[in-house]
Structures are given as structure tokens and as C-alpha cells.
Amino acid sequence: MVFVDVCAITLLMHASGGISTGLGMLLAVSIASSSLITRGVYAGLEAALASLFILAEQVYAHIAQAFETTAYTQAGLLGTLFFAIAILAHALSRQLKTSEALSSQRKLDLANMEQLNEYVIQHMLTGIIVVDTKSTIRLMNESAWYLLGMPECGNGSPLEQACHKLAVQLHEWDPEQHRATIPFKPTSGGRELTAGFSMLGENNKGGAVIFLEDTATVTQQAQQMKLASLGRLTASIAHEIRNPLGAISHAEQLLKESPDIPQADRRLIDIISTNTKRVNEIIENILQLSRRGRSLPKEFLLKPWLAQFTGELARTLSLPEGVIQLQIEPDSTLIRTDPSQFRQVFVILCENSIKHFDREPDALSIQISGGITRESGGPFVDIIDNGPGIEPDNVRQMFEPFFTTRNAGTGLGLYIAKELCEANRLGLDYIALPSGGSCFRITFPGRGNQPVR
Secondary structure, eight states, X not given: OHHHHHHHHHHHHHHHTSGGGSTTHHHHHHHHHHHHHTTTTTHHHHHHHHXXXXXXXXXXXXXXXXXXXXXXXXXXXXXXXXXXXXXXXXXXXXXXXXXXXXXXXXXXXXXXXXXXXXXXXXXXXSEEEEEOTTOBEEEEOHXXXXXXXXXXXXXXXXXXXXXXXXXXXXXXXXXXXXXXXXXXXXXXXXXXXXXXXXXXXXXXXXXXXXXXXXXXXXXXXXHHHHHHHHHHHHHHHIIIIIHHHHHHHHHHHHHHHOTTSOHHHHHHHHHHHHXXXXXXXXXXXXHHHHHXXXXXXXXXXXXXXXXXXXXXXXXXXXXXXXXXXXEESSTTOEEEEOXXXXXXXXXXXXHHHHHTOOSOGGGOOEXXXXXXXXXXXOXXXXXXXXXXXXXXXXXXXXXXXXXXXXXXXXXXXXXXXXXXXXXXTOEEEEEEOTTSSEEEEEEOOOOSOOOOO
16 A cells, blocks of 8 residues: 555656655655554655655656756655654554553453442442432442342332332432431331432532441341340349349248148238249340340241141140141242241240130130232231230330230230341231231241242
8 A cells, every 4th residue: 555655646746847846745644644554563664665766756857857957865855754754653653552552451450440349339238329310220239129129120210110218318318418317118018228328420410329228237236235235134133133032932932831821821922922933934034035146047948847836836835726727828938037036936926825815715816827028029927816906005015125914924025026036137017907816927038039918
């Protein structure tokens, strides 16, 4: 291509009147552009070729006496200019090559950094959602998708479609006031979340980043601190109360064995015995709560586990056949929790149903049903009885420690059950039934199961 340019321009220059016409400068443009295209590899060869053609044209014009004067000096200067341009073009091409290599390296580094950032974001336990100024989702990591109840929308969808409550909080959020956001549940029966917001771009006009946190994590940390304090308290209780209580119980037994005690006074001894046992039960419950070890969750099928548990419970409490009924759909429902602590919760709830039943024991019915919730896609278990139920005024206090509606109760059963559920990141709620009776629902985090109920 360069050879063709040199030949054509040399012939055009000769036909136009020789080197004095200035058309030879077109060769400089050809050499410069060719050197840049070829990265300066043939720059010297191209300059030499152009110089030879210019000199040859001048020699031919001199021999043929085509022009009145010769211009060897101008031809030499033009050749020198060609070599100078070739050298400069070669240096420039090398610099461009270095810049291109640096640009490619930075592009690769940027791609690697972007991939690393995406990997880190996707594997963060904190939910991350990036939205633009129109509240359209640009990025949502796996944790955020899971915490929001696994919505069917993703990147490019409106935030409103993923979670209406979160979209409302973002719309109402004012970056100047730094107010704490209100915890919310994205779906009925889902986890309780807190959202944090941070603006992007210059002058806060580049969208926002949303941080989602599961409040159960914060609750667990607070619970560990609470249990540590409770452990110190129970050590004091064991020393300050249990020893005197043992002395009272021993004295009561000695009095009961005495033949000189009148029958009317034996009634007072029975009252001492009953209340001593009640106080001892309270102490045992508190010690049981403080001694509870760290939860060791395992994954297992819900229905076989409950079938074995209900059979053992019926035999232990001598319940008539058919009192406890079990219905779990589908049979393949999987749960993940600590089996020992999960068993404790069920024992407390079932014993509560039995203790509060105010009719003939044969009329008692405890129905245990479960499956997958439509809202969160997570498993659930309902413990339903046909007892008197719970008064609406007592529902808010029912999970508080030492709250009881029975004279012989300790008020710690439901409190311990709630604490055990929270330690395993489970939900325990009371559901009022229009037909009477009580229903306690245990909910598990969503696991991507297909809802069937």
C-alpha cells in the first residue's frame, strides 16, 4: 500500500512540475499514517523508499531536461524530513503501544475488581440492594433476595414489586434527619428486618444503597447478654433460696411424721408442702433456662420426628388414644433446628394444653398440623387444642416471665418456649381461633420450598 502511494504521488509530482510544486509533502503524510498503522515497524523502510523515489525523479528530470532547473538540495531536505517523520512516528507508535497495554491492563484490573466486588457483595450476610433515582433495582445480592422472601423479580425490576414496605420506607427516608427506620416484615410470617439507606453519586443524586439486617441476629446477641446475666442471677438464687427451701421442706417432712400433730394442723403442713414444691419448680425452670447450651441445629424431616415425639409424649403422660392428632403436608417437609430444644418447646406447649383444659380429660384434643407457608415459603407447625383459649387482655403478656393465670402455675413455660425459639431463629406466635381453643404457630425461615398451604 505504501509502495503504491509513493509511486502515485511521485508520478503526480513529476507531472505537475516537479518537486518545486510541494506535492512531495503528501509523502510525509503517507509515511506518518503508515508508521502509526504498522506500529513503526516499517517506518525507516518507508522513509528510505520515499527518499529514493524523490531522488530518482529528480535525476530523471535532470537527464531528460524536463524542467529548467534542478532541485537536488530540496530533494535531500525532503528525504531528511521523511526520516525525521519516520523516527517521530516510530516513537509515537511505541508510546501509543505502551498506553494501549496500560489501558488493557487497567481494563483487566477493573474487570477483576468488579468481579471481586460482585463476589463479595453476593456472599455478604447483610442484604444489599442498589437502586437508581427511579427506585429501579440495579443490584440485589442473594442475602437480600432471601431476606425479602425470595420475590420473583430481580435486577431491573421496580423496588415496589420486590417489597412494598421497603419501597415506602425508601420514599419516606430523609438523609438529612438520620432517623432510625422501623422494623418490618416483607411477607406475612417472614423475618423481621431493619433497613439502612445511603445515597450515591454527587449531591446524592445517583440513587441509593439499601442495607437489610435480620433483627433476629441482634436479638440473639442481646439474648446471649441476657443469658449471661441470668446465669449469674441463678447462681445467687441457688445459694440464697434453694438451701433455705430445702430446710423448710425437710422440716415439713419431720412435722408430717410426728404423731402428735392435730388433723387441722396437717392441712397447714400440706399447704407448706404444695408451695415448697411450687417454689422449687420455679427455681428448676430458671436453672434449666440458664444451663441451656448453645443450639446445635440439624436438618431433618418434620413428620417422622413429630410422629415419634407424639407417641412418646402420649405414653409418658398416659394420654388416651387419639388425643394427639398429627397432620403434616407435604411429607417431605424439612426443618433445620436443634432437635433437643425443639422437643422442649413442644413439651411445654402440649403440657400447657393439658394443664389448662377444664373439661373431662377424654374430651381433650390436640391437633398438630404443619406444612409450607405461601408467604415466605418456609415450614410451619401449628399446635391447636380445644381448651378455653386465652383471654384477649392476656395475649400481650403471655410470653412474659412469671405471668400466669393459674394459681399453681409458675409463669415460665411460654417464656422459656419463646426464648428457645428465638435462640434457633424460629418464630412463636399465638393465633386466636374464632371457634375457641388455642393455636400456637412455630414458623421457620423460608428455604425455597414450594408453598402448599
